[in-house]
Amino acid sequence: xxxxxxxxxxQTDHARERNDVNDVEMLMPVLAxxxxxxxITKDRxxxxxxxxxxxxxxxxxxxxxxxDAFGPWPPISESHVDMxxxxxxxxxxxxxxxxxxDISLIYAYxxxxxxxxxxxxxxxxxxxxxxxxxxxxxSLAALQARAGLxxxxxxxxxxxxxxxxxxxxxxxxxxxxxxxxxxxxxLLDEDYFxxxxxxxxxxxxxxxxxxxxxxAGDVARELSDRPAWIRGFDHRIEPNALGVRDLxxxxxxxxxxxxxxxxxxxxxxxxxxxxxxxxxxxxxxxLGLGDDxxxxxxxxxxxxxxxxxxxxxxxxxxxxxxxxxxxxxxLGHATSGxxxxxxxxxxxxxx
Amino acid sequence: xxDGELLTAELIIEYPFSRTTGPVIGAxxxxxxxxxxxxxxxSDGRVLVPPFEYDPITSESLTEMVEVGDAGxxxxxxxxxxxxxxQPFDRPFAFAxxxxxxxxxxxxxxVDVADESAMSTGMRVQARWRxxxxxxxxxxxxxxxxDGGAS
Amino acid sequence: xxxxxxxxxxDDLEMVKSIRTPARLEYDYMPGAAPSRFLQGxxxxxxxxxxxxVCRKVYVPARGCCPTDGVPTEEEVExxxxxxVTSFCVVNVQFYGQVMELPxxxxxxxLDGSDIPLMHLIQEVDAREVHMGQRVEAVWVPDxxxxxxxxxxxxxxxTGEPDAAWDTYKDNx
Numbered sequence: 213x214x215x216x217x218x219x220x221x222x223q224t225d226h227a228r229e230r231n232d233v234n235d236v237e238m239l240m241p242v243l244a245x246x247x248x249x250x251x252i253t254k255d256r257x258x259x260x261x262x263x264x265x266x267x268x269x270x271x272x273x274x275x276x277x278x279x280d281a282f283g284p285w286p287p288i289s290e291s292h293v294d295m296x297x298x299x300x301x302x303x304x305x306x307x308x309x310x311x312x313x314d315i316s317l318i319y320a321y322x323x324x325x326x327x328x329x330x331x332x333x334x335x336x337x338x339x340x341x342x343x344x345x346x347x348x349x350x351s352l353a354a355l356q357a358r359a360g361l362x363x364x365x366x367x368x369x370x371x372x373x374x375x376x377x378x379x380x381x382x383x384x385x386x387x388x389x390x391x392x393x394x395x396x397x398x399l400l401d402e403d404y405f406x407x408x409x410x411x412x413x414x415x416x417x418x419x420x421x422x423x424x425x426x427x428a429g430d431v432a433r434e435l436s437d438r439p440a441w442i443r444g445f446d447h448r449i450e451p452n453a454l455g456v457r458d459l460x461x462x463x464x465x466x467x468x469x470x471x472x473x474x475x476x477x478x479x480x481x482x483x484x485x486x487x488x489x490x491x492x493x494x495x496x497x498x499l500g501l502g503d504d505x506x507x508x509x510x511x512x513x514x515x516x517x518x519x520x521x522x523x524x525x526x527x528x529x530x531x532x533x534x535x536x537x538x539x540x541x542x543l544g545h546a547t548s549g550x551x552x553x554x555x556x557x558x559x560x561x562x563x
Numbered sequence: 564x565x566d567g568e569l570l571t572a573e574l575i576i577e578y579p580f581s582r583t584t585g586p587v588i589g590a591x592x593x594x595x596x597x598x599x600x601x602x603x604x605x606s607d608g609r610v611l612v613p614p615f616e617y618d619p620i621t622s623e624s625l626t627e628m629v630e631v632g633d634a635g636x637x638x639x640x641x642x643x644x645x646x647x648x649x650q651p652f653d654r655p656f657a658f659a660x661x662x663x664x665x666x667x668x669x670x671x672x673x674v675d676v677a678d679e680s681a682m683s684t685g686m687r688v689q690a691r692w693r694x695x696x697x698x699x700x701x702x703x704x705x706x707x708x709x710d711g712g713a714s
Numbered sequence: 715x716x717x718x719x720x721x722x723x724x725d726d727l728e729m730v731k732s733i734r735t736p737a738r739l740e741y742d743y744m745p746g747a748a749p750s751r752f753l754q755g756x757x758x759x760x761x762x763x764x765x766x767x768v769c770r771k772v773y774v775p776a777r778g779c780c781p782t783d784g785v786p787t788e789e790e791v792e793x794x795x796x797x798x799v800t801s802f803c804v805v806n807v808q809f810y811g812q813v814m815e816l817p818x819x820x821x822x823x824x825l826d827g828s829d830i831p832l833m834h835l836i837q838e839v840d841a842r843e844v845h846m847g848q849r850v851e852a853v854w855v856p857d858x859x860x861x862x863x864x865x866x867x868x869x870x871x872x873t874g875e876p877d878a879a880w881d882t883y884k885d886n887x
Contacts (some may be wrong), residue, residue, distance in 0.1 A: 228585045231569055233747025237778045240786055254784060270574050270741035280777070283784025326574075327741040331647050339735050340588050342671050344700050346649035351658045354641030359660075362639070364683050407679060408641035451619040455660060455668035456611065459639075570750040570862055574743035583732045586718045592730040594723070601721060626759035630721045 216308050217439030218301075218560065219425050219431040219535070221528030222246030225379040225412065226389040226420035226516035231327040234271065235430045239281035239321055239421050246317070246423035251435045254283060257425075258313035260290040261304045263297030264319040267332050275491035289313070296320060297524030298485070298546030298556050299425060305445060314431045322419035329417055336453055337550065349487075349550070350414055354406045356551045358491040361408060366462045366493040368408065370398035375412045375514060382511025389416050389516040398520075403553035412514075415487040419463040420518030424528045430501070440531035440542065444472030444559035447546075452553060459551055465498035468557040474499060481506040484525035485546045487513045494552065495545060509533065522546065527558050534562040566606050587616045590628055592698035600690070602666050609667035632664030634689035634709055638668075642679040651705055657682050673705040676709055681708065748778030748787070753862035754790075759854060763828050765789040770823055786818055795852040796824035797832070797870075798878040804841045810881045817841045823870055824886050834864070838871035846887070847877035855856075868870035 222245035224230070230238055247254060257264050260282055264275045275292055278506075284290065293299045304316035326359020330348035337343040360366055373396045382391030394412075405411040426432075433437040448464035448471075457463075470474070482505050486492035492514075496507065510529040513522045523546025530544035540562050548554040580650035584592060587603060591614050594601045603614035604627040612631055617624060629634055639658035652675035659682075660669035674688055696702035746754070748764060754773045755762035763772040767782035772791050773780065801819035805814070807812035819841050820886050822831035836844050839851070850870040860866040 231571065231742075231744045233582045234744060234749065236779070237746045237748065237786075240779060240784065243784065269741075270576050270739060270743070275590055280779050280781040281784055283780060283782050285782030292640055300655065323744075326744060327739055330648065332739055335737065335739075336651075338734065339582055341582075341700055343734060343737075344669065345651060345658075346647060347658055348650075349669060351643055355639045355658060356630060358641060359639040363657075365828055379683065404642065404644075409641075428594065453615065453668075455613075455621065456615075456619045482843075493575070536575065568750075569747070569805055570742045570753055572745075574741040575738065576741070577738045578736065579730045580735050580737070582735050584730060586729070589730045590718065590724060591729055592733060596730060597723065599723060599725065602723070602747075626718050626719060628720050656819055699733050704729060 213427055215441055216305055217429050217436065217441045218528065218531035219427050219432055219436035219439050220246045220249035221422065221424050221525070221532050222249065222386050222424040223521070223525055224420040224518070225387050225526070226418045226518055228389065228417060228419070230323060230419040231325070235274065235321055235323065236281045238323070238419070239265060239278060241318060242423045243281055243317070243319060246425050247544070250425040250427070252315060254426065256315055257317045258289065259304055259307055259316040260284070260288055261292065261300040261301035261316060261318050263293050263295050263524060264322060265294050267335055268322045268327065268329070268519060269323060270327055279320070281555045282317070295511055296520050296522065296526055296546050297422065298544070298550050299423070299447070299548070301426065301524060301527060302445060302447060302556065304426060305442060307474050308426070308428050313483045315425065315427045317423065317425055318524065319421065319423040320521035320524040322518050324417045325419050350406045350409065351431050351553055352454070353414070353488040353491070354409045355454070357488065358414070359492065360409050360490055362539040364459045366490060368400060370493055371413055371489040372399040374492045375399055377507060378511050378514040381456070381509050382515035384511045385515065387516065388511045389418055391511060391515060392505045409488065413489040415513050415517035418516050418518045418522055420516060420519040422518070422525045424527060438535050438537060438562050439454040439542035440534035440560040440562060442558060443555070443561050444474065447554065447556035449549070449554040452550065454477065454551065456522055460494065462494050462498040462552050462555060465495055465545070465552065465555040465557065468555050469499045472559045474543060474555040474557060474559055477541050479505050480541055481509060481530060481533045482543040483508055483510060483530040483545065485513055485523045487517055487522070490513060491552055499543065499545065499557070500530065508519055523556065530558070531560050534560055538563070578700050585616065587625070587628070590614070594630070595700070595702040596696045596698035598692055598696065600631050600633050600663060601628050603628050610665060611668050612663055612666035629665070631666045633686060635661050635663035635666065636660050637674065637682070637684055637686050637688055639684060640674065640682050640684065644702050656705070659688070659706070661688060672703060675705040675707050719755045723778070726809045735821040740786050747767060750854050755774065756864060756866050757860060757862040759860060759866070761793045761795060761825060763791045763793050771829050772827060774797060774825060774832055776779060791827065793825045793827050795825070796873060797823045797828070798883045799846055799850055800831045800883050802836065803847060804844070804845050804882040821870070822844050825854045829886065832866060835871040835872040836871065846881065847883065848876040849873045
């Protein structure tokens with residue numbers, strides 16, 4: 213296995229609505245920040261891989277135009293996944309294993325504000341049985357939450373604690389959209405949004421973008437004082453159909469964590485991509501994380517949820533903790549699909 | 564921007580797609596058109612509703628389709644206070660996973676009750692069929708509590 | 715694939731073979747800062763390009779970004795309403811939503827001083843006479859119909875000037 217490390221992260225100040233920019237204008241400064249932090253200019257990038265979904269903008273192939281933010285001339289080696297950028301990072305990592313690239317730039321973006329994001333996301337459902345019902349991610353997450361509550365897997369109090377911790381942690385994150393002093397007790401008193409979920413159990417609607425630079429071996433050491441080395445990297449997927457899965461546990465996360473060898477060492481910090489509060493509880497359990505692990509110091513997806521970038525940001529934030537010397541072994545997780553259908557786990561270590 | 568406001572324009576995308584069903588999904592919708600529900604036997608003998616062409620665990624082709632009841636039990640539910648366009652109702656309702664009699668897996672649909680307090684996990688519900696059916700998941704208008712109350 | 719066995723109740727019925735799954739999604743399209751500026755310019759009967767600080771090329775319509783250098787393009791350049799045809803096609807085929815009379819000409823027009831052609835229509839000339847290098851000028855809709863849209867330009871028509879020299883547009887073909 214070739215040693216590859218995450219060496220920088222750039223991201224927008226995530227916001228409810230960025231109507232002042234188009235996707236290219238939103239991304240340009242993010243790419244510039246990430247490249248500057250990685251001490252490179254664009255001519256050193258061997259491979260560009262991005263994650264996004266045109267359904268968010270409502271324009272087919274708009275992701276091709278977004279490449280202007282990098283400036284693909286002379287022609288570049290490039291790929292795109294219609295998924296969260298965490299999977300674009302995985303693809304870049306695989307490419308680098310083959311020796312075909314030493315430095316890769318991964319970017320991801322999504323603006324939820326242009327359309328009705330809940331209706332838009334319903335298009336990922338089975339087209340025969342569930343998409344015609346326009347079941348949206350909040351309603352489906354609510355089904356999952358109730359199933360977990362009634363199975364005794366977690367409590368509403370624990371869900372509220374997740375939200376309170378997210379808001380408090382996000383105070384230290386200048387890019388976060390939602391932050392503040394929240395108390396679980398007060399949160400529990402709020403009205404339900406889609407019962408049993410309160411609005412705060414759901415992710416905010418966010419426009420945002422992120423960019424991560426990864427580099428191999430000595431190139432990473434040349435460019436970064438403390439690269440975050442990828443020591444384990446795996447992703448697994450479950451069936452799309454809700455009825456054939458146990459929504460209260462995450463088998464795919466458990467498997468990915470196993471393959472990524474999470475348990476081979478202690479985990480100082482974990483950035484978990486849990487758009488809904490109860491999902492953080494399901495995922496913590498599936499990842500086998502103890503109470504001593506610092507969870508989502510960035511605030512997580514509950515503090516800012518730029519769809520298609522939120523997972524990449526988890527990996528970048530986990531790496532950033534290593535880069536700053538705040539952690540030695542970190543875990544980044546990303547999810548995709550309905551109710552934690554697909555999960556990716558990345559284990560990072562500092563030297 | 565120095566002058567002028569930022570522009571926005573309405574953008575509508577509309578897809579009039581038809582999708583071919585194949586024999587398994589086609590059989591499910593044919594049954595709906597006729598007013599009943601079918602599932603398919605999985606590799607381990609469980610009855611999957613709605614039916615899939617391949618076993619989700621063994622990936623074997625599945626072939627044996629069986630009729631199941633049109634009533635069953637709510638396995639989990641969510642109360643939708645402010646429905647979105649296209650959802651089964653434009654007034655509050657519940658989305659639910661419903662395990663029909665004879666089925667081993669629950670299917671997603673709507674439950675029509677006046678208030679959240681009428682919903683409970685385990686309650687028995689029955690399909691309310693539309694008078695005119697075409698072979699579509701919406702041939703079932705929704706599920707409704709079976710008179711006599713929940714289990 | 716094996717034969718599916720069906721319950722008796724489905725015997726002798728005409729089977730459903732497809733279902734309709736219509737979907738409609740509504741969005742607010744936000745062109746962003748530079749395109750908004752460009753369209754506001756069009757509403758004032760001005761054609762505004764932007765120059766890249768690195769390669770010095772002028773892009774129109776302005777998009778806020780140089781697509782080869784990946785940097786913001788902040789320097790605004792006002793362009794004349796005349797240019798050179800770099801390529802064109804004659805459309806003979808009807809399509810849904812078409813409003814033009816057939817045949818009509820769709821062309822790429824390099825406005826003087828810019829480095830990327832603009833796409834628009836060519837009228838007031840026989841389609842067979844349109845050619846690369848032809849000099850054309852914008853014909854605007856009446857002042858009271860002008861708005862933040864490229865439809866404020868009805869079409870381009872030949873100016874009657876001699877053709878542009880190949881050297882002036884060979885890099886844009």
